[in-house]
Amino acid sequence: MKTEDFSIQSHATSEPVSSSAEVIDNPWRKLRRFTDARIGLGRTGVSLPTHEMLGFQLAHAQAKDAVHLPLDVSQLHSKLHALQTFNGTPPFLLQSRALDRFTYLQRPDMGRRLEAASKNQLVTYSESGKKEYDLAIAVVDGLSSKAVQQNVEPFMKTFLKNLAEDPALNDLKLAPFSIVQQGRVAIGDEIGELLKAEMVVVLIGERPGLSSPDSLGLYLTWHPKVGRHDAERNCISNIRPAGLSYEEASRKALYLIRESRRLKLSGVNLKDRSHEKTISRDSNEKNFLIE
Numbered sequence: 001m002k003t004e005d006f007s008i009q010s011h012a013t014s015e016p017v018s019s020s021a022e023v024i025d026n027p028w029r030k031l032r033r034f035t036d037a038r039i040g041l042g043r044t045g046v047s048l049p050t051h052e053m054l055g056f057q058l059a060h061a062q063a064k065d066a067v068h069l070p071l072d073v074s075q076l077h078s079k080l081h082a083l084q085t086f087n088g089t090p091p092f093l094l095q096s097r098a099l100d101r102f103t104y105l106q107r108p109d110m111g112r113r114l115e116a117a118s119k120n121q122l123v124t125y126s127e128s129g130k131k132e133y134d135l136a137i138a139v140v141d142g143l144s145s146k147a148v149q150q151n152v153e154p155f156m157k158t159f160l161k162n163l164a165e166d167p168a169l170n171d172l173k174l175a176p177f178s179i180v181q182q183g184r185v186a187i188g189d190e191i192g193e194l195l196k197a198e199m200v201v202v203l204i205g206e207r208p209g210l211s212s213p214d215s216l217g218l219y220l221t222w223h224p225k226v227g228r229h230d231a232e233r234n235c236i237s238n239i240r241p242a243g244l245s246y247e248e249a250s251r252k253a254l255y256l257i258r259e260s261r262r263l264k265l266s267g268v269n270l271k272d273r274s275h276e277k278t279i280s281r282d283s284n285e286k287n288f289l290i291e
Contacts, residue, residue, distance in 0.1 A: 023049050036211035036242065059210040066205070066213040068101060071145040073179060079153045080139065080177045083160060089125070091139075091177035094118035096187055104182040111184035113226070114191070118180075122194040125176075133175035135257065136197035136224075140183035144205030144213060151216040151240055152203055158246040159253060168258050185219050185233070192224030199260055200224040201253065206237065214240050218249065220256050222266035232267035234260075 022044050029040030041052045048056075073093065080091045095118050096111045098104035104111050114122075125131070139152050163169055175195045180187055185202055192200030199222055206217040216239040221228055234256050239249040255274035260266045 038210070056210065059213075062213045063208040063210060066144040066146040066208040067105075069145050070101075071141040071148055071181060073181065076139065076149065076152065076179060080156070080179065083153070083156055084177055086174050087176050089176040091179050092118075092121060092125075094121070094178055094180045094183075094191070096180060096182045096184070098182040101182065108184055111182055112186035112190075114180075114187065119190070119194065122178075122191065126194055126196060131175075131196065132173075133195055133197040134171075134173045134199065134261075136175040136178070136188075136192045136195045136200045138178040138180055138183075138188045138191045138200060138202045140180040140185070140187060140202055140204040142183065142185075142205035142217070143207045144215065147205035147208075147214045147216040147240065148203070150214050151246075155203070155216065155239060155246045155249060159250045162247075162250045162254055166254055166258075169254065172257075185217075185230075186228065188219065189221060189224040189228045190226050192221065193226060197224065198222070199257065199266070201257075212238065212240070212243065215243060216240060218253055220253070220260060220266055222260045222264065222270075229267075234266050234270055234272065236272075 023042050025042050026040040032040055042049050077091055077093060095115050097113050097115045098107055098110040139148060141148055175197050178191050185204055188200045188202035199220060202219040204217050206215040218236040218239060220234045221232060236249055236252050238244050252272060252274045256272060259270055263270060
């Protein structure tokens with residue numbers, strides 16, 4: 001009996017087995033063509049297949065890089081300055097109270113406020129003449145410099161083009177752009193307040209996921225001022241080629257801006273109904289239910 005057992009074991013270990021036979025497939029794998037989510041990965045024994053594990057490690061490394069790599073401020077400044085044809089003032093280069101990345105990650109509160117020199121820069125500009133704006137746009141590195149570096153310029157090209165073609169917003173007065181290092185979403189409130197802007201839009205690198213290290217977020221706040229809560233903002237998320245397209249994100253942003261101006265508010269009381277279709281109705285048409 002022992003000899004027979006040994007022969008079976010020896011045969012099992014010496015017989016070559018193809019790699020395709022070792023990986024047990026998952027029927028959900030067919031759904032991966034619809035999503036970047038890690039589903040239907042298959043398994044080898046009780047473990048993930050090697051190529052899936054390596055893919056996970058690569059995605060994790062890319063997410064870490066997105067958080068820690070510094071924003072190329074000079075390049076972004078040049079690109080935004082070229083787009084800012086509506087105002088001769090170059091984009092402001094600003095810094096939060098978190099003066100380095102370590103502090104930024106450890107102290108979120110310091111990323112929500114401007115450091116003294118940056119604040120004085122906006123105060124000096126605002127007091128140099130009677131300047132009031134309808135909209136201020138702040139570009140903030142956030143938790144993904146990659147998202148800002150790759151997506152801000154193409155999005156802003158689309159947004160400014162659509163803004164110029166929108167008859168309801170052709171009177172919108174834009175403040176000079178702001179570029180903020182080590183900033184959080186709420187830093188836009190202070191920028192908008194100092195520039196005396198009716199609204200502020202913050203474009204910020206979102207916290208990277210394992211399938212989206214380059215996701216850009218947009219936050220709109222009506223009457224920005226220090227102390228606003230997150231519930232008082234509207235958010236458009238996942239702006240990137242593999243997520244929400246620049247055209248669609250621009251359309252949603254302009255809808256929210258129009259409605260914010262009309263209703264004098266933003267946040268949970270302002271619903272994004274840009275996807276809804278309006279059915280036009282002739283005013284002379286009678287309603288058979290009440291006639």
